[in-house]
Amino acid sequence: MKPIQVGLLGIGTVGSGTFNVLQRNQEEIRRRAGRGIEITMVADLDVARAQSIVGPNVKVVNDARAVIANPEIDIVIELIGGYGIAKALVMEAIAAGKHVVTANKALLAVHGTEIFAAASAKGVMVAFEAAVAGGIPIIKALREGLTANSIQWIAGIINGTTNFILSEMRDKGLDFDVVLKEAQRLGYAEADPTFDIEGVDAAHKVTLMSAIAFGIPVQFDKAYVEGITQLGATDIKYAEQLGYRIKLLGITKRTDKGIELRVHPSLVPSKRLIANVEGAMNAVVVQGDAVGTTLYYGKGAGSEPTASAVIADLVDITRLHTADPLHRVPHLAFQPDKMSDLSVLPMSEVVTSYYLRLRVADEAGVLAKVTGLLANAGISIDAVLQREADEVGGEGATSTDLIILTHDTREGTMNEVLAQMQALPSVLAPITRIRKEELN
Ligand SMILES: NC(=O)c1ccc[n+]([C@@H]2O[C@H](COP(=O)([O-])OP(=O)(O)OC[C@H]3O[C@@H](n4cnc5c(N)ncnc54)[C@H](O)[C@@H]3O)[C@@H](O)[C@H]2O)c1
Ligand SMILES: N[C@@H](CCO)C(=O)O
Numbered sequence: 001m002k003p004i005q006v007g008l009l010g011i012g013t014v015g016s017g018t019f020n021v022l023q024r025n026q027e028e029i030r031r032r033a034g035r036g037i038e039i040t041m042v043a044d045l046d047v048a049r050a051q052s053i054v055g056p057n058v059k060v061v062n063d064a065r066a067v068i069a070n071p072e073i074d075i076v077i078e079l080i081g082g083y084g085i086a087k088a089l090v091m092e093a094i095a096a097g098k099h100v101v102t103a104n105k106a107l108l109a110v111h112g113t114e115i116f117a118a119a120s121a122k123g124v125m126v127a128f129e130a131a132v133a134g135g136i137p138i139i140k141a142l143r144e145g146l147t148a149n150s151i152q153w154i155a156g157i158i159n160g161t162t163n164f165i166l167s168e169m170r171d172k173g174l175d176f177d178v179v180l181k182e183a184q185r186l187g188y189a190e191a192d193p194t195f196d197i198e199g200v201d202a203a204h205k206v207t208l209m210s211a212i213a214f215g216i217p218v219q220f221d222k223a224y225v226e227g228i229t230q231l232g233a234t235d236i237k238y239a240e241q242l243g244y245r246i247k248l249l250g251i252t253k254r255t256d257k258g259i260e261l262r263v264h265p266s267l268v269p270s271k272r273l274i275a276n277v278e279g280a281m282n283a284v285v286v287q288g289d290a291v292g293t294t295l296y297y298g299k300g301a302g303s304e305p306t307a308s309a310v311i312a313d314l315v316d317i318t319r320l321h322t323a324d325p326l327h328r329v330p331h332l333a334f335q336p337d338k339m340s341d342l343s344v345l346p347m348s349e350v351v352t353s354y355y356l357r358l359r360v361a362d363e364a365g366v367l368a369k370v371t372g373l374l375a376n377a378g379i380s381i382d383a384v385l386q387r388e389a390d391e392v393g394g395e396g397a398t399s400t401d402l403i404i405l406t407h408d409t410r411e412g413t414m415n416e417v418l419a420q421m422q423a424l425p426s427v428l429a430p431i432t433r434i435r436k437e438e439l440n
């Protein structure tokens with residue numbers, strides 16, 4: 001049988017990895033897929049660089065639409081990124097009856113509902129394993145491997161750049177900016193690195209996992225998003241003393257009231273496997289009612305690790321494209337007419353526990369005032385730590401750090417108590433609040 005023909009839009013970090021791995025392993029991939037898979041046409045703005053990667057036998061153009069218009073092309077891979085031209089190209093490829101593979105989580109988290117509906121109407125597949133946790137087959141696991149389960153929650157380290165930054169800051173005491181530059185050099189960071197450090201990239205990915213886990217539409221606009229830019233070395237140190245590591249987690253959870261969907265720095269017990277995921281590595285914990293806790297670990301970014309997922313999607317499509325569309329695995333795991341309308345909860349309704357750090361005046365009665373406010377709100381305390389006073393504000397005026405770990409409470413209740421604490425004259429600086437997840 002003649003090889004299936006693939007058109008590649010964008011041959012940067014992931015595109016070049018995809019081309020190279022497909023070439024290197026073509027024989028084994030053909031034996032698995034039952035048919036050869038060949039990238040026969042590439043579009044990139046930098047034609048000369050693209051041609052130097054693919055060699056003289058592959059046609060390179062600078063106009064992506066020429067690839068979509070080519071009737072020989074069966075599958076289009078979109079590896080340009082962003083919501084702009086990439087969205088138009090994906091929609092046009094679907095309209096032209098092409099199957100699409102993309103690593104573009106930003107596009108799918110924001111416009112997924114429209115894109116999947118268009119693909120279903122046209123009877124084509126849109127595959128996106130590379131969009132979440134790069135090379136880790138987490139979409140495959142959630143959509144197929146765990147299909148028996150009622151998923152309870154998912155928590156993941158799903159942004160390599162920020163995990164790399166947090167690890168390097170803790171281990172080597174390096175500066176934030178230095179480590180970010182290194183992540184960019186290694187090809188981990190997004191084109192706009194604020195997407196990484198402000199938690200947006202992780203929120204794109206957890207939004208996609210949430211939709212697949214609970215059968216709800218993709219709703220990035222409902223996600224709570226907080227990055228790592230406000231995180232200080234002091235809190236990383238105190239967390240360690242209390243037996244926790246701080247990780248940027250993407251969390252989605254089923255509750256009686258609705259679905260939690262959030263990204264923020266979290267204290268995680270140091271003894272959990274996920275707390276020991278270092279550098280640019282990713283890990284996702286999934287709790288299913290039947291299987292219990294499962295953990296998926298590996299490279300979530302980089303050229304060939306991400307290419308591994310792109311090519312797995314190419315093989316899936318090669319195997320399934322002749323199947324009746326109704327008998328393929330649904331884009332979001334649930335049949336499109338059987339999606340749930342469970343609502344995504346506002347952050348004020350999320351229930352979790354907290355790490356609080358208060359810089360307070362070192363005087364009698366402060367601890368009682370602070371803990372009194374928590375008690376009045378019905379928030380119980382798990383642990384309290386008081387640390388060495390620093391000199392502040394001249395002679396004799398000293399302050400001390402008060403660190404409190406709480407048990408579970410509603411975020412809305414915690415917000416009210418924090419406002420009351422902040423108003424106490426003995427609280428000398430803005431209070432630090434970091435959420436805490438036991439993940440058991
Ligand atoms: N880099 C990673 O580790 C990684 C991991 C997972 C997912 N992703 C996602 O994969 C996608 C690609 O990321 P990347 O790191 O390979 O980006 P990149 O910037 O390295 O590559 C993008 C390529 O697209 C080309 N391009 C831009 N506009 C174009 C246009 N209009 N027509 C044709 N080509 C165009 C650029 O010249 C460049 O070669 C993004 O959606 C990204 O979020 C990246
Ligand atoms: N910028 C992303 C790339 C993988 O999606 C990361 O750092 O994890």
Ligand code: NA
Pocket residue numbers: 129130131132133134135136137138139309
């Ligand atoms: Na993946």
